[in-house]
Amino acid sequence: MSDPLLTVEDLAVTFPDPDGSDTRAVDGVSLSVEAGEIHGLVGESGSGKSVTARTVLRLLDDADVSASRLAYRGEDLLAKSEREMRAVRGDEIGMVFQDALSALNPVMTVGEQIAEVVRHHGDVDESTSLLSELRRKYVTGTSKSTASWRRAVELLETVGIPDPEQRASEYPHQLSGGQRQRVMIAQALAGDPSLIIADEPTTALDVTVEAGILTELRELCADFNVAILLITHDLGVVAQTCDHVTVMYSGSVMEHGPTDDIFEAPAHPYTEGLLRSIPEGAKRGDELATIPGSAPDPRDRPAGCPFRDRCPEATEACTDSLPEHALSAEHHTYCHHRPHEDGGRDDVRTSPQPER
């Protein structure tokens, strides 16, 4: 616990707008990912999950980033040059995107794309000079007898692609959606990272394929001791997969803690609302629970708690900046009313239902 793999403290990301209404996509987010764990980052669309993840890899060129701490293995990521960041990306932190079809190069075979990463990370003794890469890309292709190609095939096998020798010579459009996602994971693994950021890796897939991919991620986590920061809007995915969860809403963290604690005893009205919205055991004709209203415009966010316009418990106090309450060593919530003054967590669970 003493030295987390990834530490983000008080991260703020703003996209400047020449017309004056800057978009504050992320506002005061803190989270930490321990080595070897799966950490869920949950939130609805526009809550700043992906921006947070991409900021960690410094992939956003046009954003103003500030943080009191953004550290990987204790090294400050914001202080690194672009060249130093290249060594971090892939080698230390891999990334899996939501839409594998657009995140894979359509004119290169998948084996070629993985082999290239293997070569660039220097795991094999093959030239990566511009000329030799050009020759491979435009003339010969990567020879099947090279170490980088064999490693690519091996990685495809690791992520559970059947017949990897054959698949390696195919193009992304020739693979199924689930296989493409596995290729992305193989590519992320090619640099032997300690952390993989998976940005909605299963959103574009159907449920059975999704289950396969999630199982794969859990196994990788166990087999290779890779930590995974899993970005999702699906609480079902979180419940199945994650050790810890951070719940985001409109650019801020609402609550974070161990998955079990969050699901057993949610301590923030927003988390409660989310959990209540899961259509578990609903019968046809039942009205599904929702949270009334919609998320605030990130260009014009009210001061204080961003959830207060939709919160059943909101009071005047909610316009003040968010306080942090520790419910346990790991379980923290950011709400003016939680925990209730007169009781502990039990009281939270019996709090009155919001009017619909």
Next chain:
Amino acid sequence: MAEYDGAERTLGVRTERLRQFRETIRGDYRATFGLTIVVAFVLAAVFAPELAPYDPMAQDFAIMQAPGLNAHPFGTDSFGRDLLSRLMYGARISLGVSLGAVAIGGAVGVTLGLVAGYFGGWVDDTLMRFVDVLWAFPWLLVAILLVAVFGQSVWNVVAAIAFAYIDDFARITRGEVLSIREEEFVMAARNVGLDDTAIMFDEVLPNALAPIIVQFTVLVARAMLAESTLSFLGIGVKPTTPTWGALLGQGRGLITQAWWISIIPGVAIIITVLGINLFGDALRDALDVRERGGSP
């Protein structure tokens, strides 16, 4: 998409690529036709000394401006030189100059456009203004300047034509790159730690190749005509050297008495240009893996 059988499953990427290429060439009449023409003309040019029935410079005043005969299938010119032999030797200059000039202009232009489009901002502005300047230059003046300074030579012709085509390639490449660099796979490539050079040449350029290839074939055709223009104006290669453009120019005044002197080199140019264009079209389709489609 190609069908795979057991034996082919063990093939490597390299042979796989060659196989696809062969298949495309065989299955596409444009490719077969275009490639046959181009290869035939290139062979005729390369082996001109062995194949040509006469010395292209040998004059025979007994048969000046003779039409096609058994001894001279394409007839003779006004000095009694064998037209077929001159065409074959002329192909060496015409094909060499046009392919060489477009290759050089293409290499420079594509690199400029790639760098400008990929980096954007002031790099883009600077490079593209430079390209605008190139574009604003009348290339004929450049050719005349080169000849005036360095004298008449094949290399100056190549340089002048290459110079004229840099801006075409730069613009087309930049336009493609501008849209490709926004694709997610480019960010994914940054994400696995590739540097800008690797992303530009390994990830972006292969996706921009289709229009560049088309441009290449179109410009090879134009370069052949440009070489003719320069020869016609007398600032091309040395006047006695046979090139297709020069042959055409020499026959121009005699079109009513001896049409074959100008028409036959003209037809040679047309057929070559047609062959290159057809092959280019087929090549573009063969290289574009997305065009081939396929089922997941």
